[in-house]
Amino acid sequence: MAKIYTFEEVGKYNQKDDCWIIIHGKVYDVTSFLYDHPGGGDVFLVAPDEKDASVGFDEVGHSEAAIEMLETYFVGHSEAAIEMLETYFVGNVDGDTIPSGTVVEDNHTPPPGAYAPQSTNLSSNDGFNLKLLVALLILALPFFLQYYYGKGNSKSHNGDN
Numbered sequence: 001m002a003k004i005y006t007f008e009e010v011g012k013y014n015q016k017d018d019c020w021i022i023i024h025g026k027v028y029d030v031t032s033f034l035y036d037h038p039g040g041g042d043v044f045l046v047a048p049d050e051k052d053a054s055v056g057f058d059e060v061g062h063s064e065a066a067i068e069m070l071e072t073y074f075v076g077h078s079e080a081a082i083e084m085l086e087t088y089f090v091g092n093v094d095g096d097t098i099p100s101g102t103v104v105e106d107n108h109t110p111p112p113g114a115y116a117p118q119s120t121n122l123s124s125n126d127g128f129n130l131k132l133l134v135a136l137l138i139l140a141l142p143f144f145l146q147y148y149y150g151k152g153n154s155k156s157h158n159g160d161n
């Protein structure tokens with residue numbers, strides 16, 4: 001489970017050699033990015049009560065590449081994000097029933113109602129439909145053969161007559 005930080009805690013990381021920022025409920029350590037950020041380091045070195053940069057980040061209209069870069073600096077969730085999760089909480093999932101290989105990294109945890117399990121079901125449905133089709137074709141094969149040879153025989157009879 002990713003660590004949870006309070007807004008106040010994040011506000012303390014406000015130095016050039018240790019700088020954190022909050023974007024959409026997630027906390028990022030951008031120290032190593034201060035001098036590389038195309039938009040400059042000043043956007044990160046802000047007053048403690050301005051540490052939530054979600055609006056600024058969105059308003060710039062950052063590229064897909066920039067959004068993917070966020071993961072590199074992820075250190076944990078903000079308290080506000082965790083409180084938001086509680087709003088949508090309906091219950092716990094039985095861990096034993098989750099298929100192996102579907103567990104994701106903490107920083108990729110899908111929000112409630114995410115689509116991953118559904119897509120697994122879809123693909124297994126596709127597999128089932130294909131098997132059903134093949135089985136039906138195999139079952140229907142004798143009828144095709146009978147029809148084909150039956151037709152052929154009757155043709156040859158007609159020819160004889």
Ligand code: HEM
Nearest residue numbers: 028030038039043053056057060061062063065066069070
């Ligand atoms: C960890 C967080 C951030 C990352 C990884 C990031 C990354 C980037 C990248 C890759 C670009 C180049 C253009 C693009 O690909 O969109 C960019 C440009 C820019 N960013 Fe950020 N950014 C972050 C946070 C912010 C914040 C919080 C602000 C302002 C509140 C900001 C303001 C800007 C501006 C103004 C530019 C445009 C620079 C220019 O083209 O002159 N960025 N950022």
